[in-house]
Amino acid sequence: AAGVIQSPRHLIKEKRETATLKCYPIPRHDTVYWYQQGPGQDPQFLISFYEKMQSDKGSIPDRFSAQQFSDYHSELNMSSLELGDSALYFCASSLGEDQPQHFGDGTRLSIL
Amino acid sequence: QKEVEQNSGPLSVPEGAIASLNCTYSDRGSQSFFWYRQYSGKSPELIMFIYSNGDKEDGRFTAQLNKASQYVSLLIRDSQPSDSATYLCAVILTTSGTYKYIFGTGTRLKVLA
Numbered sequence: 001a002a003g004v005i006q007s008p009r010h011l012i013k014e015k016r017e018t019a020t021l022k023c024y025p026i027p028r029h030d031t032v033y034w035y036q037q038g039p040g041q042d043p044q045f046l047i048s049f050y051e052k053m054q055s056d057k058g059s060i061p062d063r064f065s066a067q068q069f070s071d072y073h074s075e076l077n078m079s080s081l082e083l084g085d086s087a088l089y090f091c092a093s094s095l096g097e098d099q100p101q102h103f104g105d106g107t108r109l110s111i112l
Numbered sequence: 113q114k115e116v117e118q119n120s121g122p123l124s125v126p127e128g129a130i131a132s133l134n135c136t137y138s139d140r141g142s143q144s145f146f147w148y149r150q151y152s153g154k155s156p157e158l159i160m161f162i163y164s165n166g167d168k169e170d171g172r173f174t175a176q177l178n179k180a181s182q183y184v185s186l187l188i189r190d191s192q193p194s195d196s197a198t199y200l201c202a203v204i205l206t207t208s209g210t211y212k213y214i215f216g217t218g219t220r221l222k223v224l225a
Binding site: 033042055056088100103104 | 130143144146148153154155156157161188198200202204210211212215216217218222
């Protein structure tokens with residue numbers, strides 16, 4: 001079965017640079033979620049989209065923005081990167097906001 | 113009070129034993145409950161979901177839901193060292209027609225060979 005696809009799998013950036021993470025949900029899934037997970041921490045919810053509209057917002061810094069496109073894929077744009085942004089970034093998708101979330105393999109972002 | 117609470121552990125059980133993981137939630141109106149398994153450095157994997165009071169079994173896993181007491185548990189029978197991971201409980205809270213998917217902080221399980 002098709003799963004959630006995230007790209008890139010690994011990304012290395014320097015401070016103050018920008019990064020774009022991409023997420024392709026499971027086919028027919030209309031809801032996308034972004035999470036950030038630091039070492040030894042549980043996933044922290046950043047933002048979610050339902051039918052291409054932002055549906056909920058968590059602890060997403062103002063330096064980050066995201067959107068969901070007409071084909072339901074989503075991109076997380078990160079600017080003015082800081083050392084503390086080094087983490088695993090997960091995308092999850094679901095068939096509606098009241099359905100189970102399925103996670104992608106994540107993007108490991110390292111800031112030098 | 114946190115919306116979804118789990119004991120962080122670690123919970124250590126010997127190989128072959130039953131591991132019991134518990135989760136409590138604060139919103140009495142919650143309808144949907146999920147268990148995820150996460151290995152270190154990997155993404156959370158959905159292993160069980162339950163919507164109705166009672167037990168739901170899938171292989172070695174049993175999810176138990178008690179809405180009156182506001183807890184959901186996961187039992188792992190015949191625990192194996194490969195079950196060693198962090199188990200995350202998730203609950204969908206509904207407020208004024210909107211849905212919020214809330215994760216607990218996870219319980220780390222160690223199965224000792």
